[in-house]
């Protein structure tokens with residue numbers, strides 16, 4: 001299972017990278033704005049900075065919502081670094097753009113996926129990654145993890161190679177549940193990854209070992 005961090009915050013990306021468990025980064029326009037990164041040039045420079053910190057794939061989202069615009073933007077993004085994955089919205093022109101990029105061997109991530117039908121289309125278009133937003137589904141009392149299971153079954157039925165990237169992960173249990181279901185990747189905040197570490201018996205056991213060592 002790959003671990004991506006879902007942020008544009010360079011300190012958090014660095015911290016996850018230094019732990020040695022990071023496989024990539026996902027960003028989106030909201031996460032960029034949260035860090036105060038605005039304007040084409042600043043955004044491009046920020047993607048370059050992220051790529052310098054991590055070894056793995058970095059999703060960079062297009063802003064255009066028409067096919068030509070997405071292709072134009074995506075080509076600029078893909079040229080920045082081989083680590084860049086062109087992130088496209090799950091709309092008809094996004095599917096067309098996904099097919100265009102997959103034909104050219106450029107990595108893609110279909111984002112804002114909320115149904116198994118959308119996931120099937122993303123796979124048919126040859127997406128590298130496809131991102132169902134489980135937290136946002138949970139927010140509206142819909143079973144986000146159930147959607148991951150449904151997509152896993154469909155992809156396995158046909159051997160689709162598109163990777164299920166569980167997105168909108170909000171907490172540690174989401175990561176564990178996605179791992180049990182067999183999501184290929186999860187993207188979440190650093191706090192959710194850090195949560196995997198925590199167990200009171202680890203802390204109690206370590207404190208006792210240190211006390212006993214001093215005896």
Ligand code: E4P
Pocket residue numbers: 006026027028111131133135136167168169187
């Ligand atoms: C995925 O790539 C998105 O950036 C992200 O996971 C959205 O999560 P949110 O619902 O917490 O905004």
